[in-house]
Amino acid sequence: GQNIDQPTEMTATEGAIVQINCTYQTSGFNGLFWYQQHAGEAPTFLSYNVLDGLEEKGRFSSFLSRSKGYSYLLLKELQMKDSASYLCAVMDSNYQLIWGAGTKLIIKP
Amino acid sequence: GAVVSQHPSRVICKSGTSVKIECRSLDFQATTMFWYRQFPKQSLMLMATSNEGSKATYEQGVEKDKFLINHASLTLSTLTVTSAHPEDSSFYICSARGLGYQETQYFGPGTRLLVL
Numbered sequence: 001g002q003n004i005d006q007p008t009e010m011t012a013t014e015g016a017i018v019q020i021n022c023t024y025q026t027s028g029f030n031g032l033f034w035y036q037q038h039a040g041e042a043p044t045f046l047s048y049n050v051l052d053g054l055e056e057k058g059r060f061s062s063f064l065s066r067s068k069g070y071s072y073l074l075l076k077e078l079q080m081k082d083s084a085s086y087l088c089a090v091m092d093s094n095y096q097l098i099w100g101a102g103t104k105l106i107i108k109p
Numbered sequence: 110g111a112v113v114s115q116h117p118s119r120v121i122c123k124s125g126t127s128v129k130i131e132c133r134s135l136d137f138q139a140t141t142m143f144w145y146r147q148f149p150k151q152s153l154m155l156m157a158t159s160n161e162g163s164k165a166t167y168e169q170g171v172e173k174d175k176f177l178i179n180h181a182s183l184t185l186s187t188l189t190v191t192s193a194h195p196e197d198s199s200f201y202i203c204s205a206r207g208l209g210y211q212e213t214q215y216f217g218p219g220t221r222l223l224v225l
Contacts, residue, residue, distance in 0.1 A: 033213065033214075035216075040200075041218070041219065042202045042216040042217060042218050042219040043153070043202075043216050044216065045213050045214075045215060045216075048213055087153070096158075097143075097155075097214060099152060099153050099155075100152075101152045102152060
């Protein structure tokens with residue numbers, strides 16, 4: 001079966017760095033996406049990785065290792081507004097997105 | 110990123126009535142649109158995938174006669190919840206993907222449905 005695993009909840013301090021991990025087992029791979037979802041709102045796109053390595057975009061970076069079926073989202077200089085759920089999703093061989101359950105990130109002052 | 114709109118943002122209706130939700134891609138052509146449902150504190154659940162000009166593909170357990178999907182153009186898809194019941198109350202979110210299969214899905218802002 002297809003499976004995406006990510007931690008249910010994480011807590012971090014304002015100004016710090018946090019890494020949210022995602023491991024996956026899917027039938028085929030056509031890229032991995034990270035989305036941010038604030039409570040009561042729809043998800044917004046953060047990043048897309050299809051090749052191994054690190055993609056940096058401002059305070060957010062996303063890493064992919066296809067051989068390990070592993071990705072992480074790195075958030076630097078955390079701000080209170082970064083409190084949200086972070087969703088990992090993998091596009092399988094049928095170009096369908098398989099969604100993780102999301103990681104709720106709590107930022108404390 | 111691309112812009113997807115959804116209308117209405119919030120709707121309250123009586124049990125037994127039908128509700129139509131529109132999803133539009135504003136600045137790109139969306140060959141594929143997806144309809145999701147999300148209950149409070151739960152994951153996104155894909156309901157159906159629709160390709161322009163063809164019938165929608167429904168996920169297992171989703172009643173196609175209850176959730177009617179029409180993808181009449183490259184910029185518009187509609188979801189009609191027929192004979193709505195209180196258990197249909199949820200957050201309905203559409204997303205749209207451009208011409209390439211590997212293109213990013215962009216989400217609409219969602220529609221909160223409350224059935225009384």
